[in-house]
Amino acid sequence: MRAVVMGSGSWGTAVAKILADAGNDVTMWARQAERAEAINRDRENAGYLPGIRLPDGLRAVTSIEEALADKEIVVCAVPSQVLRENLAQWKPHLPEGSVLVSLAKGVEVSSGERMSQVIKEVADLPDDRIAVLSGPNLAREIAEEQPAATVIACIDEDVAKRLQHAFAAPYFRPYTNTDVIGVEIGGAAKNVIALACGMAAGMGFGENTLATLITRGLAETMRLGIAMGADVRTLAGLAGIGDLVATCSSPLSRNRTFGARLGEGATLEEAQAATHGQVAEGVKSCRSVRALAHQYDVEMPLTDAVYRVCHEGMPVQDMVGMLLGRTIKPEV
Ligand SMILES: NC(=O)C1=CN([C@@H]2O[C@H](COP(=O)(O)OP(=O)(O)OC[C@H]3O[C@@H](n4cnc5c(N)ncnc54)[C@H](OP(=O)(O)O)[C@@H]3O)[C@@H](O)[C@H]2O)C=CC1
Numbered sequence: 001m002r003a004v005v006m007g008s009g010s011w012g013t014a015v016a017k018i019l020a021d022a023g024n025d026v027t028m029w030a031r032q033a034e035r036a037e038a039i040n041r042d043r044e045n046a047g048y049l050p051g052i053r054l055p056d057g058l059r060a061v062t063s064i065e066e067a068l069a070d071k072e073i074v075v076c077a078v079p080s081q082v083l084r085e086n087l088a089q090w091k092p093h094l095p096e097g098s099v100l101v102s103l104a105k106g107v108e109v110s111s112g113e114r115m116s117q118v119i120k121e122v123a124d125l126p127d128d129r130i131a132v133l134s135g136p137n138l139a140r141e142i143a144e145e146q147p148a149a150t151v152i153a154c155i156d157e158d159v160a161k162r163l164q165h166a167f168a169a170p171y172f173r174p175y176t177n178t179d180v181i182g183v184e185i186g187g188a189a190k191n192v193i194a195l196a197c198g199m200a201a202g203m204g205f206g207e208n209t210l211a212t213l214i215t216r217g218l219a220e221t222m223r224l225g226i227a228m229g230a231d232v233r234t235l236a237g238l239a240g241i242g243d244l245v246a247t248c249s250s251p252l253s254r255n256r257t258f259g260a261r262l263g264e265g266a267t268l269e270e271a272q273a274a275t276h277g278q279v280a281e282g283v284k285s286c287r288s289v290r291a292l293a294h295q296y297d298v299e300m301p302l303t304d305a306v307y308r309v310c311h312e313g314m315p316v317q318d319m320v321g322m323l324l325g326r327t328i329k330p331e332v
């Protein structure tokens with residue numbers, strides 16, 4: 001199929017490689033001319049995935065019109081808080097009949113909307129032309145062709161199946177799902193829990209603490225997902241527990257690394273500066289996920305604690321007392 005990846009960061013580049021390795025005709029859109037030129041010249045996106053050789057057929061362009069022309073698959077690979085402004089620019093050039101696939105793992109702060117909702121609203125598309133791709137997919141590992149699986153969700157199962165074939169590479173195995181809400185909430189919430197895990201690791205806590213945070217993080221993600229209409233089985237799958245485990249455990253995760261820096265004593269500004277321009281989505285999404293928890297009247301104590309550290313100046317050490325000092329209660 002003819003596909004374009006709109007965005008040329010870590011995951012956008014890795015996904016463009018997957019699509020090319022899966023036999024599609026792939027273009028990448030980069031907003032900076034130097035990046036597009038370097039990708040075409042060096043067959044490498046050194047700023048995001050140094051040392052990864054990109055497939056020969058992969059071409060990067062800076063013109064939105066040229067990028068989108070005639071494409072059947074349009075992959076949205078910019079961070080969640082800037083998807084709306086980007087889509088507004090892309091909209092006049094979106095090809096008739098193309099399917100938009102969101103990679104972003106976040107909830108928009110200004111609206112509380114999931115990415116598929118933002119796409120529907122801005123691009124004015126029916127639900128059967130909007131899909132999301134999410135799973136335990138740390139970009140660097142996938143770009144190194146380490147085997148992994150993912151979930152492609154669309155309300156229309158036939159569309160999800162077509163995309164499943166398009167994204168299936170020898171090292172990358174997509175599963176279909178029609179539970180778009182569950183896949184999106186799993187992806188957004190795990191970044192917040194990964195921040196908490198990073199903070200714990202940075203403070204020197206070990207595996208019991210991490211396992212507790214992952215497990216209780218899943219519990220609060222499930223509470224929110226169920227309240228929003230998700231299928232709990234989705235959250236027990238790759239886009240839920242799968243991604244939660246990968247992100248919370250890996251030093252490759254920007255969210256976990258950001259949290260770890262805070263746990264080690266860095267200020268928010270210092271942690272931000274150390275991300276080298278790459279996005280740690282949970283820092284913003286903890287605000288919108290927490291707002292959803294209030295809207296749906298569910299308890300999300302870990303998300304609340306991360307929000308307080310990131311946005312209310314609570315010292316990271318106070319998280320422990322805040323979480324362990326809560327009323328003791330049954331597990332389920
Ligand atoms: N990295 C990963 O392992 C994974 C990431 N994701 C998700 O995918 C999404 C994208 O992540 P990722 O590629 O890693 O992010 P990066 O931070 O690596 O790259 C972001 C990309 O978006 C572009 N960008 C940033 N701000 C703007 C803007 N205002 N307008 C236009 N373009 C912009 C950047 O362009 P420029 O380079 O010019 O700044 C860059 O191409 C996120 O939601 C993330 O959670 C999902 C799975 C895995």
Ligand SMILES: O=C(CO)COP(=O)(O)O
Binds near residue numbers: 246247253254
């Ligand atoms: O989503 C990811 C892995 O599935 C990547 O996580 P980070 O954004 O924290 O690097």
